[in-house]
Amino acid sequence: MNLEQSIPSGSAALLYKVNQLKYRATMTVSHSKSEKVIHGHADLRIALRDTQKYSSDLQGDSDVRDYRQIPLEVDPPKHHVYRSLLAPQFVKPVIESHADEFASISDRLLHQYFQNTGLDVVADLVLPLVMENLGVIYRRPQDVAEWVSWGSDVWTAESEVRDGAVLHRYLDRIYKEALEGRTKDVWQEIASLEIDGIQISESEFRGIAGVLLAGGRDTVIKLLTGSLWHFAKHPEDADRLRANPDLIPRAVQELLRFLSPLPAMNRTTVPESSTEELPPDRYVSMSFISGNFDETVFANPLEIDLDRERNPHLSFGFGPHTCIGNHVTEVEARVFLETFLAMNIKIEISESEIIFHQGRLKNVPDRFVSLKVVAWSPPSGLN
Numbered sequence: 001m002n003l004e005q006s007i008p009s010g011s012a013a014l015l016y017k018v019n020q021l022k023y024r025a026t027m028t029v030s031h032s033k034s035e036k037v038i039h040g041h042a043d044l045r046i047a048l049r050d051t052q053k054y055s056s057d058l059q060g061d062s063d064v065r066d067y068r069q070i071p072l073e074v075d076p077p078k079h080h081v082y083r084s085l086l087a088p089q090f091v092k093p094v095i096e097s098h099a100d101e102f103a104s105i106s107d108r109l110l111h112q113y114f115q116n117t118g119l120d121v122v123a124d125l126v127l128p129l130v131m132e133n134l135g136v137i138y139r140r141p142q143d144v145a146e147w148v149s150w151g152s153d154v155w156t157a158e159s160e161v162r163d164g165a166v167l168h169r170y171l172d173r174i175y176k177e178a179l180e181g182r183t184k185d186v187w188q189e190i191a192s193l194e195i196d197g198i199q200i201s202e203s204e205f206r207g208i209a210g211v212l213l214a215g216g217r218d219t220v221i222k223l224l225t226g227s228l229w230h231f232a233k234h235p236e237d238a239d240r241l242r243a244n245p246d247l248i249p250r251a252v253q254e255l256l257r258f259l260s261p262l263p264a265m266n267r268t269t270v271p272e273s274s275t276e277e278l279p280p281d282r283y284v285s286m287s288f289i290s291g292n293f294d295e296t297v298f299a300n301p302l303e304i305d306l307d308r309e310r311n312p313h314l315s316f317g318f319g320p321h322t323c324i325g326n327h328v329t330e331v332e333a334r335v336f337l338e339t340f341l342a343m344n345i346k347i348e349i350s351e352s353e354i355i356f357h358q359g360r361l362k363n364v365p366d367r368f369v370s371l372k373v374v375a376w377s378p379p380s381g382l383n
């Protein structure tokens with residue numbers, strides 16, 4: 001089913017078509033289930049550094065792709081080569097230089113959201129916002145509507161059934177364009193990268209561009225949606241940050257810890273390109289979320305405590321594969337919260353489409369299938 005929202009005339013809002021079936025935050029990479037799990041902050045930090053024992057040389061999403069996501073599914077030393085080629089795109093000063101553009105995107109989409117009724121936070125606010133921000137970083141504003149139409153999971157872009165066709169059609173097209181040199185954007189820069197004097201291959205391009213589109217999507221969507229969920233339940237935290245906006249970056253870290261948008265990733269005890277004999281029990285899950293709720297590191301981990309000063313959360317992972325998009329996330333979340341809080345709106349939400357974790361983490365959202373703001377007040381600041 002497609003949704004086309006009508007926006008009041010005179011509004012600067014964009015119209016996006018989104019496949020409604022996919023308003024859900026899913027893990028970026030789907031892995032086979034592993035029986036072995038590394039838990040706990042200290043053990044995770046040791047394991048995540050030990051890339052020989054716990055290798056990332058594995059093929060995720062094997063139902064929808066047959067190439068590695070790069071640098072995610074590559075071990076050192078090759079991992080380091082890719083990572084250093086990509087890092088300049090994601091360093092803090094580069095990302096901070098986009099903060100004003102992120103702010104005007106947040107401002108426009110938040111006003112659009114609160115000037116209409118019946119819109120969904122995930123589909124109509126946060127997904128377009130995250131994609132517009134990526135359009136700025138990658139210098140591909142012309143692709144934003146297409147990325148939004150895929151929904152929050154690139155692998156279920158045209159139906160609920162996982163399928164790589166939509167993403168791969170896009171990657172084929174941008175690779176061709178990049179080689180023709182018609183554009184000056186991130187895809188053109190990636191296609192021109194060289195390792196030991198040899199231009200990267202089409203498969204490497206797919207692996208890099210694919211993860212750059214998938215990595216900063218469902219994860220950031222969950223963080224921003226979860227932040228609004230928290231402020232609806234705890235308006236006193238919103239008031240406090242509104243009065244002290246300098247505390248927002250620290251609050252973002254605490255929301256990252258609590259929401260743990262990417263709860264776990266797999267490693268393999270047998271590097272998959274090293275042999276044909278791959279034991280089925282080779283996977284080990286790195287439970288980032290267990291580190292984030294480790295009582296030996298975080299006092300009262302089940303509380304969102306905006307005053308938490310030391311916050312060595314593992315939401316971005318740890319070790320060589322630590323998220324390359326951490327500054328993107330921090331800057332876009334900070335700007336989004338600053339803009340929302342400055343609007344001085346108190347919100348009430350419906351929790352009916354939130355899936356929570358189980359057991360001890362039963363009050364921690366796992367997935368926001370959708371989130372509706374059912375009431376807000378006062379509408380001041382909206383003009």
Ligand code: HEM
Nearest residue numbers: 071072215216219220261265316317321323324325328329
């Ligand atoms: C809330 C936001 C985000 C969270 C929670 C998150 C989480 C993570 C985690 C846990 C890893 C490590 C995976 C592992 O060790 O196997 C990772 C890696 C990665 N992330 Fe993110 N991520 C976020 C946003 C982003 C953004 C915005 C981008 C890009 C625009 C991005 C791109 C990547 C890439 C390319 C890697 C692979 C890095 C490597 O292997 O060296 N992520 N992310």
